[in-house]
Amino acid sequence: MDDNRISTAAGLYIHVPFCRSKCAYCDFYSVTDVGRIDGYLEALSLEMELYRGFAPVFDTVYMGGGTPSCLPADRLADVLARLRSAFPVSPGSEITVEVNPGDVDTACLERLREAGFNRVSVGVQSFDDAILTTLGRRHGGREGREAVDAARRAGFDNLSIDLIYGVPGQSPEGWRETMESALAVNPEHLSCYELTLERGTPLHRRVEAGQLTLADEDEAYGFFSATSEFLEGRGYIHYEVSNFARTGALISRHNHKYWDHTPYLGLGPSAHSFRGCRRWWNRRDLPRYISDLRAGRAPVDGQEELSQEQLRMEALYFGFRTKRGIHGPAFRERFGMDLLREEGAALRGLRDEGLIRLDGEVLTPTRRGLALADRLCLL
Amino acid sequence: MQNLFAALLRQIIIAMENIRNFSIIAHIDHGKSTLADRLIQHTGMIEDRNFHDQLLDNMDIERERGITIKSQAVALPYRAKDGRDYILNLIDTPGHVDFTYEVSRSLASCEGVLLLIDASQGVQAQTIANLYLAMEHNLAVIPVINKIDLLTADVDRVLEQIDAELGLDPFSHIRCSAKQGIGIEEVLEAIVERIPPPKGDPSKPLSALIFDAQYDSFRGTVIHCRVFDGAVRPGDVIRFMSSGTTYRVEEVGRFALARLKKDALCAGEVGYLIAGVKTVADVRIGDTITHDDRPAGNALPGFKEIKPVVFSSIYPISSEDYGDLATALEKYKLNDASLVYTKDSSVALGLGFRCGFLGLLHLEIVQERLEREFDQAIILSVPSVRYRFTLKDGSVVHVDNPANYPDPATIEKAEEPFIRATMIMPEKYLGAVMKLCTEKRGVSSTMNYLGPGRVELTYEMPLAEVLFDFYDRFKTVTQGYGSFDYDLIDYREGRLVLLDILVNGEKVDALSQIVHRDNARQRGVHACEKLKDEIPRQQFKIAIQGAIGGEIISRSTISPFRKDVTAKCYGGDITRKRKLLEKQKKGKKRMKMVGTVSIPQSAFLAVLQSDND
Ligand SMILES: Nc1nc2c(ncn2[C@@H]2O[C@H](COP(=O)(O)OP(=O)(O)OP(=O)(O)O)[C@@H](O)[C@H]2O)c(=O)[nH]1
Ligand code: SF4
Ligand SMILES: [Mg+2]
Numbered sequence: 003m004d005d006n007r008i009s010t011a012a013g014l015y016i017h018v019p020f021c022r023s024k025c026a027y028c029d030f031y032s033v034t035d036v037g038r039i040d041g042y043l044e045a046l047s048l049e050m051e052l053y054r055g056f057a058p059v060f061d062t063v064y065m066g067g068g069t070p071s072c073l074p075a076d077r078l079a080d081v082l083a084r085l086r087s088a089f090p091v092s093p094g095s096e097i098t099v100e101v102n103p104g105d106v107d108t109a110c111l112e113r114l115r116e117a118g119f120n121r122v123s124v125g126v127q128s129f130d131d132a133i134l135t136t137l138g139r140r141h142g143g144r145e146g147r148e149a150v151d152a153a154r155r156a157g158f159d160n161l162s163i164d165l166i167y168g169v170p171g172q173s174p175e176g177w178r179e180t181m182e183s184a185l186a187v188n189p190e191h192l193s194c195y196e197l198t199l200e201r202g203t204p205l206h207r208r209v210e211a212g213q214l215t216l217a218d219e220d221e222a223y224g225f226f227s228a229t230s231e232f233l234e235g236r237g238y239i240h241y242e243v244s245n246f247a248r249t250g251a252l253i254s255r256h257n258h259k260y261w262d263h264t265p266y267l268g269l270g271p272s273a274h275s276f277r278g279c280r281r282w283w284n285r286r287d288l289p290r291y292i293s294d295l296r297a298g299r300a301p302v303d304g305q306e307e308l309s310q311e312q313l314r315m316e317a318l319y320f321g322f323r324t325k326r327g328i329h330g331p332a333f334r335e336r337f338g339m340d341l342l343r344e345e346g347a348a349l350r351g352l353r354d355e356g357l358i359r360l361d362g363e364v365l366t367p368t369r370r371g372l373a374l375a376d377r378l379c380l381l
Numbered sequence: 382m383q384n385l386f387a388a389l390l391r392q393i394i395i396a397m398e399n400i401r402n403f404s405i406i407a408h409i410d411h412g413k414s415t416l417a418d419r420l421i422q423h424t425g426m427i428e429d430r431n432f433h434d435q436l437l438d439n440m441d442i443e444r445e446r447g448i449t450i451k452s453q454a455v456a457l458p459y460r461a462k463d464g465r466d467y468i469l470n471l472i473d474t475p476g477h478v479d480f481t482y483e484v485s486r487s488l489a490s491c492e493g494v495l496l497l498i499d500a501s502q503g504v505q506a507q508t509i510a511n512l513y514l515a516m517e518h519n520l521a522v523i524p525v526i527n528k529i530d531l532l533t534a535d536v537d538r539v540l541e542q543i544d545a546e547l548g549l550d551p552f553s554h555i556r557c558s559a560k561q562g563i564g565i566e567e568v569l570e571a572i573v574e575r576i577p578p579p580k581g582d583p584s585k586p587l588s589a590l591i592f593d594a595q596y597d598s599f600r601g602t603v604i605h606c607r608v609f610d611g612a613v614r615p616g617d618v619i620r621f622m623s624s625g626t627t628y629r630v631e632e633v634g635r636f637a638l639a640r641l642k643k644d645a646l647c648a649g650e651v652g653y654l655i656a657g658v659k660t661v662a663d664v665r666i667g668d669t670i671t672h673d674d675r676p677a678g679n680a681l682p683g684f685k686e687i688k689p690v691v692f693s694s695i696y697p698i699s700s701e702d703y704g705d706l707a708t709a710l711e712k713y714k715l716n717d718a719s720l721v722y723t724k725d726s727s728v729a730l731g732l733g734f735r736c737g738f739l740g741l742l743h744l745e746i747v748q749e750r751l752e753r754e755f756d757q758a759i760i761l762s763v764p765s766v767r768y769r770f771t772l773k774d775g776s777v778v779h780v781d782n783p784a785n786y787p788d789p790a791t792i793e794k795a796e797e798p799f800i801r802a803t804m805i806m807p808e809k810y811l812g813a814v815m816k817l818c819t820e821k822r823g824v825s826s827t828m829n830y831l832g833p834g835r836v837e838l839t840y841e842m843p844l845a846e847v848l849f850d851f852y853d854r855f856k857t858v859t860q861g862y863g864s865f866d867y868d869l870i871d872y873r874e875g876r877l878v879l880l881d882i883l884v885n886g887e888k889v890d891a892l893s894q895i896v897h898r899d900n901a902r903q904r905g906v907h908a909c910e911k912l913k914d915e916i917p918r919q920q921f922k923i924a925i926q927g928a929i930g931g932e933i934i935s936r937s938t939i940s941p942f943r944k945d946v947t948a949k950c951y952g953g954d955i956t957r958k959r960k961l962l963e964k965q966k967k968g969k970k971r972m973k974m975v976g977t978v979s980i981p982q983s984a985f986l987a988v989l990q991s992d993n994d
Binding site for chain 1: 920921942943944945946947948949950951952953955956958959962963965966969977
């Protein structure tokens with residue numbers, strides 16, 4: 003394995019498959035039937051047992067979903083405690099929990115912090131009520147502000163805010179105001195996603211029916227580059243296509259594991275895991291997830307064994323999505339391919355077009371390159 | 382196959398009166414292969430559970446497209462109403478114009494034909510063309526009206542057409558539905574009663590006509606032949622009369638559904654012969670086989686040489702695969718002698734092969750088979766016809782590759798091949814078709830009312846114009862009710878120019894076309910627009926230009942990608958995304974890099990296609 007990675011310790015992801023209602027754009031797996039929470043938690047404990055020996059050490063935990071904050075803080079605290087007894091989570095680990103506006107107050111967030119969560123990611127999405135309505139979110143802009151303020155009051159010093167741009171009806175000015183509002187609490191981290199239409203979602207249907215129009219490619223690029231310029235102007239590092247951090251130390255260490263083939267274990271329905279060159283994923287079906295575990299079976303739905311070629315393709319793909327880029331010698335060590343030499347002509351073309359940069363021995367995407375990251379790995 | 386039939390088929394001497402050799406001929410899609418299926422089933426050659434549609438169309442590509450490409454022979458044992466046992470040698474033929482030569486070859490070994498006519502479509506251009514072929518061979522013709530089950534069937538109208546347009550006796554027809562198995566018995570009885578048995582003398586010196594040859598990887602070349610006189614047995618030393626080469630016969634037999642060995646093939650019979658002939662190229666279709674020690678006096682008439690009419694170069698997508706492509710073509714050619722090729726090289730696309738095809742369908746089929754059966758990733762250059770140039774120094778050159786276009790300053794006279802197109806259509810489309818033909822530079826038209834409301838129209842037109850998107854538009858303007866056939870007639874002088882295409886300033890010779898000066902500009906605009914649709918956007922701007930002799934006459938631009946990135950890439954997104962990228966990468970591998978631009982295979986054919994498809 004190459005080692006230009008941030009960390010080689012494993013990551014742990016817990017998927018909490020509950021939401022109070024489904025947002026119009028979302029295709030994550032979650033159900034609104036909170037009556038199943040007990041069954042889920044019981045199954046989750048059983049699943050932990052199955053993977054006890056997964057890795058010698060973990061240094062990130064990420065509780066996402068769904069909406070973890072659908073569960074009372076005590077129960078989330080309890081899950082974290084059980085995780086710590088089942089897996090070797092090292093001291094100083096990054097431990098994140100996702101919460102939604104409207105679900106949490108200062109007391110609840112304090113409880114989570116006491117339990118050991120040291121990073122909170124708030125699903126604000128927008129501070130604009132009209133945009134939130136289009137997105138089918140339950141909360142308004144005010145609840146968003148309250149949630150981030152509460153996180154600060156509860157003492158979280160690693161706060162991330164999720165925002166979405168390119169929403170039908172959103173103007174560049176409106177988007178800028180939302181970013182400004184987010185910066186009011188000086189968050190350590192921001193995730194700014196372009197709205198993606200997912201098949202089968204209500205939003206997809208409305209766009210198909212012509213009731214809403216999505217930003218076209220030029221507009222999308224406008225949003226993307228304006229976001230990057232604006233946040234970089236405010237001192238943030240645009241370290242991944244959709245992610246910004248105030249300093250290099252504040253990038254999401256957990257997410258980086260997805261991007262450099264570090265092992266991670268995903269627990270809960272629909273969660274994905276990766277180790278070595280194998281990736282597997284759990285059923286997107288809570289009742290089956292529960293019944294499988296009760297029967298002593300891993301609730302796995304599918305798996306793939308990645309060939310060297312596939313790993314290489316992914317490594318290129320990830321590399322061109324992140325500011326860390328691709329470390330030439332490490333890449334050669336791992337895949338026997340000298341990017342700086344063999345793909346010379348193609349890379350030179352990308353450099354001439356201003357899509358990538360060569361810093362010493364590291365290839366990194368430029369801002370324009372990041373916007374085309376899906377193509378760059380096809381060279 | 383059931384034993385009784387096997388015994389019958391294997392029988393050495395079948396009295397010649399009990400043999401019938403016939404082909405099924407028709408316009409495309411009138412139901413030849415379906416009727417063949419029914420005849421095979423009716424004679425009990427195959428058990429029902431082993432049966433599938435288009436039994437004789439044994440190439441995947443034939444079944445997928447639902448068309449016959451190669452003629453296929455099969456011997457059917459049949460006990461007729463007269464109580465006697467017959468062997469019926471059936472040959473199913475293709476209907477598409479590109480493969481007319483297959484029909485003529487098949488007819489040379491027959492005494493009669495079933496001329497199928499679709500009861501709802503009636504007589505069409507290839508119905509007439511194929512009838513003429515049968516008449517040239519003096520064959521008995523049995524008109525069979527097929528598809529009588531269709532709601533749109535109009536048998537009375539077809540009967541009038543048989544009388545008026547084909548000049549056949551309408552009382553001689555049979556009605557059937559090949560699909561529903563209606564009238565099959567009548568067809569079989571008519572074959573026995575109305576097609577004469579073969580003539581010939583088994584005691585005379587051997588004279589057998591080679592009408593096809595196929596390559597078998599275990600046995601080498603399997604020769605398909607019709608014995609006219611004499612008999613041939615394993616162990617005999619035979620001689621090909623044109624080349625004089627001799628071979629020892631290893632095996633002879635009939636075509637059941639598989640090959641069925643026999644002790645001899647005698648006068649009047651159709652069958653196969655294996656004689657250690659290594660490649661199909663060693664056999665000339667149309668040649669006469671005789672005995673080395675007792676040769677026949679004269680060779681049989683044979684066939685006209687088939688000439689390719691469409692030319693295009695094939696290049697491997699990645700130049701390292703040139704050797705593989707060479708091997709694949711060699712193997713392909715073993716079973717398709719109508720493909721001709723020579724080495725070729727292009728400035729833009731590297732080493733490749735210049736190939737001659739019988740038509741655009743043939744070209745498509747070769748392309749598809751090379752890709753599927755031989756796993757080749759290839760690009761074909763823009764197809765062209767063969768032009769003739771007389772140079773100022775008096776020499777004459779034939780040019781089928783725009784890359785070899787002579788220096789315009791040296792050209793005295795430029796000529797292009799002309800065809801005579803024969804079209805049949807309902808009268809109401811006449812105006813639209815004439816307009817189309819004029820646009821395609823058609824001249825000397827003739828018109829003939831076949832019957833009330835139906836006309837036959839002929840035009841003399843440049844072959845190149847017919848290749849360029851004529852057929853699709855003809856189908857469109859006649860709403861599918863028109864049919865079309867053509868014959869090459871001669872070369873005629875034309876004002877030709879070379880249209881070059883530049884991609885990002887680089888000339889791509891494989892996209893060049895030789896065009897008529899009068900519509901050069903329009904063709905240049907068309908090519909630029911088509912390429913704009915076909916070439917995928919890239920991360921930089923792509924400029925496409927059409928040029929004649931250095932002067933830019935048309936242009937289009939492909940705008941660059943600005944944003945192409947997935948917003949989220951976490952646990953669940955990765956596998957999904959990678960699969961997508963793998964697909965894109967595969968797609969990219971099927972494109973040819975010209976400079977920094979990837980050009981897909983479809984682009985080269987698209988410049989010849991119309992806008993409205
Ligand atoms: N309704 C109906 N359809 C038929 C009949 N005979 C054939 N067809 C259909 O007509 C189409 C063409 O039939 P084929 O037997 O492949 O025609 P073909 O003449 O062999 O075609 P080519 O080999 O391409 O010239 C198929 O879809 C058949 O199912 C019939 O008697 N009735
Ligand atoms: S976006 Fe978040 S809150 Fe909304 S349905 Fe999806 S997981 Fe639940
Ligand atoms: Mg057929």
